[in-house]
Amino acid sequence: MKIPLVDLKAQYAAIKHEIDEAVARVINETAFVGGKYVTKFEEEFAAYCRAKYCVGVGNGTDALYIALRMLGVGKGDEVITVANSFIATSEAITMAGARVVFVDCDPTTYNIDIEKVVSAITPRTKAIMPVHLYGQPADMMNLKAIAEKNGLFLIEDAAQAHGAEINGQRVGTFGHAACFSFYPGKNLGAYGDAGAIVTNDEKLAMKCRMIANHGRAQKYDHEFEGVNSRLDGLQAAILSVKLKHLDEWTEKRRKIASLYGNYLKNSGITIPVEKKGVRHVYHLYVVRMKKRDLVQKALTENGISAGIHYPIALPLLQAYRYLGHSDKDFPVATQYAQEILSLPMYPELSEGQVEYVCNQLKNALGKV
Numbered sequence: 597m598k599i600p601l602v603d604l605k606a607q608y609a610a611i612k613h614e615i616d617e618a619v620a621r622v623i624n625e626t627a628f629v630g631g632k633y634v635t636k637f638e639e640e641f642a643a644y645c646r647a648k649y650c651v652g653v654g655n656g657t658d659a660l661y662i663a664l665r666m667l668g669v670g671k672g673d674e675v676i677t678v679a680n681s682f683i684a685t686s687e688a689i690t691m692a693g694a695r696v697v698f699v700d701c702d703p704t705t706y707n708i709d710i711e712k713v714v715s716a717i718t719p720r721t722k723a724i725m726p727v728h729l730y731g732q733p734a735d736m737m738n739l740k741a742i743a744e745k746n747g748l749f750l751i752e753d754a755a756q757a758h759g760a761e762i763n764g765q766r767v768g769t770f771g772h773a774a775c776f777s778f779y780p781g782k783n784l785g786a787y788g789d790a791g792a793i794v795t796n797d798e799k800l801a802m803k804c805r806m807i808a809n810h811g812r813a814q815k816y817d818h819e820f821e822g823v824n825s826r827l828d829g830l831q832a833a834i835l836s837v838k839l840k841h842l843d844e845w846t847e848k849r850r851k852i853a854s855l856y857g858n859y860l861k862n863s864g865i866t867i868p869v870e871k872k873g874v875r876h877v878y879h880l881y882v883v884r885m886k887k888r889d890l891v892q893k894a895l896t897e898n899g900i901s902a903g904i905h906y907p908i909a910l911p912l913l914q915a916y917r918y919l920g921h922s923d924k925d926f927p928v929a930t931q932y933a934q935e936i937l938s939l940p941m942y943p944e945l946s947e948g949q950v951e952y953v954c955n956q957l958k959n960a961l962g963k964v
């Protein structure tokens with residue numbers, strides 16, 4: 597049996613009719629950049645997050661960069677973020693002109709460690725940027741309290757967590773701004789690059805909209821220099837179609853996660869811990885084990901694609917050598933980078949496939 601990590605073809609097959617019709621409509625109307633399909637999706641996604649505003653942009657990395665810059669984060673400022681994420685998180689901080697300050701992750705949730713955030717605050721700290729890693733919200737209640745107490749901005753990197761909740765409140769509404777990616781493999785994925793900023797702050801939304809469109813509100817009336825990072829009509833129309841299915845897909849992901857949990861019970865593999873009161877949306881189903889590399893290789897030989905998110909903690913990448921860190925600065929993230937394994941996870945995965953993956957995994961573990 598061949599089981600990919602994600603299966604975008606299976607999803608397209610299930611909604612082909614709706615997608616093809618939406619794409620044809622946009623092309624017929626040549627509503628390529630901005631326009632009514634973008635506005636429609638922005639309204640729908642804001643409502644989905646239960647937030648007031650959504651500004652569509654070119655991709656999730658730009659969303660982070662734009663939110664930071666429009667909050668006034670820049671040269672001389674420090675932004676605290678987590679050591680285990682995709683590089684886009686820290687890249688956006690540097691792009692905005694600020695200095696990245698990494699902290700280690702919590703050993704059970706893989707999300708930013710609250711106590712380490714507190715000790716990383718300096719007079720130069722301007723913002724905290726937690727990541728809702730793998731689809732589980734970071735501890736936003738405590739982060740909010742820390743941000744308020746220290747007068748810091750709080751920006752959610754929600755690229756992996758569309759629809760995740762804490763006590764019924766959706767991610768996207770905890771911080772000053774939240775940034776989403778609609779990269780094809782994300783829980784809500786476009787058919788190309790796309791992203792969005794979600795906020796309850798009307799002024800911030802307006803500023804983000806302007807910078808993403810060359811610093812203008814009206815045609816050729818540029819108040820400042822911006823960038824070109826707009827959501828295009830085709831992607832917006834596709835996202836509107838897919839948003840209608842998102843909750844059903846998330847429930848399927850959650851069901852698959854619980855199946856994995858059952859099959860892997862007492863196997864010696866560490867499974868994800870879902871925090872109380874939290875709706876984890878399982879962008880990735882990440883387990884942990886010793887001899888991870890050998891296990892991954894054995895799975896590959898049996899047709900199962902498993903991934904590593906991420907194999908090198910951000911501060912230890914060549915790109916961040918200038919910060920002068922060693923692995924001892926981030927013991928949890930560094931150790932976990934050697935042990936984590938992302939198992940196949942997508943809504944169309946069948947129970948038989950989950951069982952097969954788990955059997956192969958237990959087999960491999962017995963042999964290595």
Ligand SMILES: *Cc1c(COP(=O)(O)O)cnc(C)c1O
Nearest residue numbers: 655656657682684685755777779
């Ligand atoms: C995917 C991702 C991003 C970047 O999104 P793009 O749309 O690919 O630019 C940022 N942060 C995290 C945690 C991500 O997973």
